[in-house]
Amino acid sequence: MYFKKLQRITVIGLLAVLVAGTSLGPAVSANPGPLHTNAKASALIDVESGRLLYSNNGDTSMRIASLTKIMTAIVAIDHGKLTDMVKTSKRAVGKEGSSIYLQLGEEMSLLNMLYGLMLRSGNDAATAIAEHVGGSEEGFVHLMNEKAAFLGLKHTQFKNPHGLDEEGHYSSANDLAKLTAYALKNDVFAEIVSTREKKVPNPHDKWAYSYTNKNKMLSMYEGADGVKTGYTKKALRCLVSSATRQGQQLAAVTINDRDDWLDHRKMLDWGFGNYPLHEIAAKGQLIAGYPLTVGQSFKYPLTEQESHDIRSRLVLYDANTLRYSLGERGLLEWYMKNDRIGAVPVYDVASGRLKLPTASPKAQQTLVDFKMAVKHDERGRLAGTISKIFDALFKY
Template sequence: MYKCSIKKLTVILMSALIVIAMSGLSSQAFAVTKVTKPSITAGGAMVYCENTGEVVYSKNAGTRYSPYSITKLVTALLAVQNLPLDKEVTVSAKVAAIGETTMSLEPGEKVTVEQLLYGMLMLSGNDAAYALGEAVSGNMNDFVALMNKTAKNIGCTHTHFANPNGMKSSSHYTTAGDFIQITRVALSNSTIKKIAGTKVYKMKATNKNKARTFKTHMDLLTDSGSGVYAGKTGYWTQYDCSLACAYKKNGLNLYIVILADTKTQRENDLKKLIDYSVKKVDGVRVVKAGKNEGKVRIKHGVKTRIDAYTSEDAYAYLPKEGSKSLISTKTVMDDDVKAPITRGTEVGTLKIYVGDDLVNQVPLVVNEDVATGWFPSYLGISNFASVIIGLVALAVMGFFIWVVAMRASYRRKKKKIRQRKIMRMAEEEARREAERNRRDWHF
């Protein structure tokens, strides 16, 4: 019976080991997930990762399509390269007569280059595009020639422009592979990036028009969680649309071009491409959310120094041949944080570098409320430190009083001892005197 029990126990242990091994294999199998390339409606598309320098997604990248209004990114690029933003442009009658989508410019209206850029990139104003073209080159023929020369310099080999605004023409075309290069260059420009990423712009009144408010045509720009921070849409019909935009979230920087898409599917295709790219590009998690990155100084607070923590996970994306040793971080605390502050207040930044390039930034936040402190807090002393200092001061004062009292007591005791000694000496002298007198009398 004892042998039988041992045999059963052996069988049970072996079965358990097999189950554990199978579970391990199963978990490994589930851990390796294949990223499926999405199916999109667009005729041509490309996603380029600026971090790694790789094309993440491509569909018909060399096929020619009409770019439509994303052409205005080229016009914007030439405008910021050749004109000061505050230059005043007088709108010609020819420009004011441009139809379709416009910013309603009037003949003789005086507007700045900056205002035209907002009208062109936010409202997709065709009139603004022509006004900028005239301001740069003086006439459309020369400006269009400059557009094509610039595209060639950027590296576009299958692109040709016929106008500054993207109106459909047999001689106006591009490819997803070409326009991704244009998008990278245009949206890397700080002015274009700012304007193409603006949600609402208030234009001041001009000599011909009242003050106006522009709102972006890109819905994803208004969604703070989308990661899309700048871009331009193009439209001919609801069945023939385009899009060029830039995405950055958690350190991942993508440029995306979509051509020959439908209006109803364009945004959905963009989301699919972003989701695919986020999963496809391997990132290195540099720091986890909630990591203590040191202490920040709080002016006038109950506490004058408290811990700051990373608010989210942060990643760095390396070039294909890049090493993790290239990744470094730098903690920068704000030097003007004043009480009162609440839990979650941003008090600094953790900067992540790959080599010398800043690739990501993570806000640092506090995990506690800090009220305004007592008067010593204005000298950088917390309430707790004030209490300690007060107690120490009282202790020192008490010790000083005790020392003074002890010295006074010692002096009193010493005086009494001296007085007693004098009295004893006087008594002794009196006794001796009496003794001498007695002896003299007896004699």
């Protein structure tokens, strides 16, 4: 890449000198106190920025039980169609462990099967989803490992879509934190894992299936909105939780933790208390001294001390580059001491790029499919209610 102009701008407080109207906001703690859990491995991540706020034994590969299903769900959402009807095979019906009790040949929408996967941890649902989306369980596992490589999860390898103990099937606390931060940015995934109870059409009877979420954090912790429980005899208790407070979402991971509910409350409290999320730059803000504007918002969790260590650098592109021809004028990079923590594109003040949607076409289509699947269920419930009324009227 060629630069027409490279200029370092030292910013004091980041406020008046570079980005007009930016405020770091109040910080809470200058020096975070120690954090201890009972877990063999643990991690805490800020979802917006992807910054790991805490890690203990975080890069050690371990058995992860049903935390596997976080990857199963996001791969199914990314590669599948939520309105598709998934047919239950003999292999899925016979899967051991936790189950939503699918029957051989039973059909359920992919969306509803994902609710059964994430709320009730159904291993039968995991297998049926894998066979439908991947063509086979093995094909789907290939997609899972492909996604892990794409996300840079270097201490992760999948052998199955459900998380039952198997040699060579593992992940780490840090990798699971990164995976969860990625998954929670998907609106459909976030909606599913935050649901406390879901009614699903029952093809065998007039009453609906009712899936109650096993994640107790949803009722135990203010702002909790996910994610997944897990347990096997070898992995022991595993948990990924998330919570949102004052616009900041954190995700906590523990592996092999006998007191995970308490530890997750401590971890989330520690994160919110010590690393509040700061809006360092907002989309559309002007860059002082230049006819340029910030192309997207940039937020980052910082302690009080760290908020004084942020510096920026403006890099302007050569007019002959492809990025310039596509409307980008440069990058606004942010550093904490000497480590780059993020970057956002900059555009001309009147650039049409500022009006483009942030969601990808695939993400937009997934939301459309989600709404269609929900409406289909609502129509089915209405028809079922009408049928019950007629049955009652003509019973005698």
